[in-house]
Amino acid sequence: MISTEAVTAPIEASNAKVKENEVPFAGFFSHVVEQRLLGPGSQTPLPRMSPASAQAMYQTSLGTAASVIDHSVAKSTLHRRYVVGEEFTTWLSQLPDSYPHSMLYARPEDLLCFMDCFWLERHGGSILPGCSTLVPSPQGVDSAFSHLSTLFEQLGRGGEYDPRSNTGNP
Numbered sequence: 001m002i003s004t005e006a007v008t009a010p011i012e013a014s015n016a017k018v019k020e021n022e023v024p025f026a027g028f029f030s031h032v033v034e035q036r037l038l039g040p041g042s043q044t045p046l047p048r049m050s051p052a053s054a055q056a057m058y059q060t061s062l063g064t065a066a067s068v069i070d071h072s073v074a075k076s077t078l079h080r081r082y083v084v085g086e087e088f089t090t091w092l093s094q095l096p097d098s099y100p101h102s103m104l105y106a107r108p109e110d111l112l113c114f115m116d117c118f119w120l121e122r123h124g125g126s127i128l129p130g131c132s133t134l135v136p137s138p139q140g141v142d143s144a145f146s147h148l149s150t151l152f153e154q155l156g157r158g159g160e161y162d163p164r165s166n167t168g169n170p
Helices: 004-021 025-038 051-071 075-093 108-122 138-154
Strands: none
């Protein structure tokens, strides 16, 4: 049978160590992690950067990352994505002041009106049986929505759309 002293002794020793180092219990685990990361045998901490150096480093790194991301997608896909994004942004800009003028504030109904009143009229390519006008293919419409969805994600509007806060991907 295990004695209660055998169970409580390690806990009391740990509590004594915490008191000895004067680290509040809430910060104990972060203190332990920090000690393991910066303790003996770990790498020497780097000197703190100046704000200008950090900004320059981030600008360079983010530019490089954007280039890598752009190369991971076919140029023709990027071109089509940016064309539909420019069309949507241009369409938003002509709306009255009470409507969003940026993709950052666009709503699902803005996308639907754009597709119906602007995009569909300009991107017909198929003739349906019994119809004399060109209409976009279902794949073309799906592609346009997909490109816009990707652009919304790149702008930081990922996730499910929430109409109360107008956040997420419309």
